Amino acid sequence: MKKLIKGGTIVTAADMYQADVLIENGIVTAIGTAFDETGVEVISADGLYVFPGGIDPHTHLDMPFGGTTTKDDFRTGTKAAAFGGTTTVIDFCLTTKGRPLKEAVETWHEKARGKASIDYSFHLMISEINDDVLEELPQVIEEEGITSLKVFMAYKNVFQADDSTLFRTMVTAREHGALVMVHAENGDVIEYLTNEALAAGNTDPIYHALTRPAELEGEATGRAAYLTALADSQLYVVHVTCAEAVKQIAAARQKGYRVFGETCPQYLLLDQSYLEKPDFEGAKYVWSPPLREKWNQEELWNALKSGQLQTIGSDQCSFDFKGQKELGRGDFSKIPNGGPIIEDRFSLLYSEGVCKGRITLNQFVDMISTQSAKLFGLFPKKGTIAVGCDADIVLFDPKVERTISAKTHHMAADYNPFEGMKVTGEPVSVLSRGNFVVKDKQFVGSSGSGQFIKRNKFLR
Ligand SMILES: NC(=O)NCCC(=O)O
Ligand SMILES: [Zn+2]
Numbered sequence: 001m002k003k004l005i006k007g008g009t010i011v012t013a014a015d016m017y018q019a020d021v022l023i024e025n026g027i028v029t030a031i032g033t034a035f036d037e038t039g040v041e042v043i044s045a046d047g048l049y050v051f052p053g054g055i056d057p058h059t060h061l062d063m064p065f066g067g068t069t070t071k072d073d074f075r076t077g078t079k080a081a082a083f084g085g086t087t088t089v090i091d092f093c094l095t096t097k098g099r100p101l102k103e104a105v106e107t108w109h110e111k112a113r114g115k116a117s118i119d120y121s122f123h124l125m126i127s128e129i130n131d132d133v134l135e136e137l138p139q140v141i142e143e144e145g146i147t148s149l150k151v152f153m154a155y156k157n158v159f160q161a162d163d164s165t166l167f168r169t170m171v172t173a174r175e176h177g178a179l180v181m182v183h184a185e186n187g188d189v190i191e192y193l194t195n196e197a198l199a200a201g202n203t204d205p206i207y208h209a210l211t212r213p214a215e216l217e218g219e220a221t222g223r224a225a226y227l228t229a230l231a232d233s234q235l236y237v238v239h240v241t242c243a244e245a246v247k248q249i250a251a252a253r254q255k256g257y258r259v260f261g262e263t264c265p266q267y268l269l270l271d272q273s274y275l276e277k278p279d280f281e282g283a284k285y286v287w288s289p290p291l292r293e294k295w296n297q298e299e300l301w302n303a304l305k306s307g308q309l310q311t312i313g314s315d316q317c318s319f320d321f322k323g324q325k326e327l328g329r330g331d332f333s334k335i336p337n338g339g340p341i342i343e344d345r346f347s348l349l350y351s352e353g354v355c356k357g358r359i360t361l362n363q364f365v366d367m368i369s370t371q372s373a374k375l376f377g378l379f380p381k382k383g384t385i386a387v388g389c390d391a392d393i394v395l396f397d398p399k400v401e402r403t404i405s406a407k408t409h410h411m412a413a414d415y416n417p418f419e420g421m422k423v424t425g426e427p428v429s430v431l432s433r434g435n436f437v438v439k440d441k442q443f444v445g446s447s448g449s450g451q452f453i454k455r456n457k458f459l460r
């Protein structure tokens, strides 16, 4: 049956206007007014914004990490994402040295299949470059539509790749139309500082931040940018946290390098002092790179506003406080890194960004959806509302107020890092390819209805 979203205000990265949206077979087929409503399901959007569905370019669902596995999997994670206004996630597929890439991709398909209630895609982690990888990689990019490759410059002896691997990934990405993503921190120096701190008996969560100073993020970001230029490739820096890294990205872009950056709500809104909370509560705020001194937040907002940073990812990587974060009691280096953010990414950016006058409504849509669609080969199928697009749509009440809490969130993790924070604005209903996933704040989707999306190559 056709659906008509009627009476709302459509907001895209470029426009804002009152019109109705006609949906047929999961696709937007017309935008206008005075449609014939015979045989059409009419959905009232009076007083609501009609946004393109959020695209979260950075999630870790069902991921083994830090001696445990993330609490949210594709079932709970995508359901929570939908409640929060996100209709597509791009998750990181981990690979194992010496094993075929396709085996890793199949493992990730198995994790998502039958569980995801919204659409999804994968980035592929590159941990080594050898003849086997070079033979397989073009097929993964072209046949699987996995057009972004992730290299970790940190997590020594776990995920970290060396500069040779990074550079050869960049060259391969240029040849085959992929976007290289980096976690930019100097893992070798972090290892040294961590060992020093632990040897001195400094084991509390705050030492996680103190052993990963901003200089090490700035240095790795600059190094990755220079290598990108040398390889004539393209780079996306994930979870940018600080002025040092922003400076490197802005300088690279000024030189005309193809360098892009993402930040996350936690870096815009929380700071290093949270790691000093008593009773080991600081462990809830352990991310890598770490939360920074508060003054960095304004630098990040300014970088978003001025276009030096393009996207907002959640870096969803959730662990319970009880039993998981607690693995690091007595040794901060054993605290699993990450937190539950997938559900609140959209509302936090709207409330703290738009409502507080830091960004415009169009910029909000650009950062939460459109830019990720463009950079990761989903546009114009996703990332906007126009004739021919997937009907991934969020009906958003801009006035309602609510308080974030683990008691009411839909993520599986037992805490919320934004507990008690009041936000303005909330998704009321969310459609994925024309089907309700959330209707009047109730989940009506089904696990397994989300589709794997093959993505286009990076457009230079
Ligand atoms: N960011 C973080 O602390 N956890 C997830 C893994 C990563 O993105 O580095
Ligand atoms: Zn990372």
Ligand SMILES: [Zn+2]
Residues within 6 Å of the ligand: 058, 059, 060, 315, 316, 317
């Ligand atoms: Zn991450």
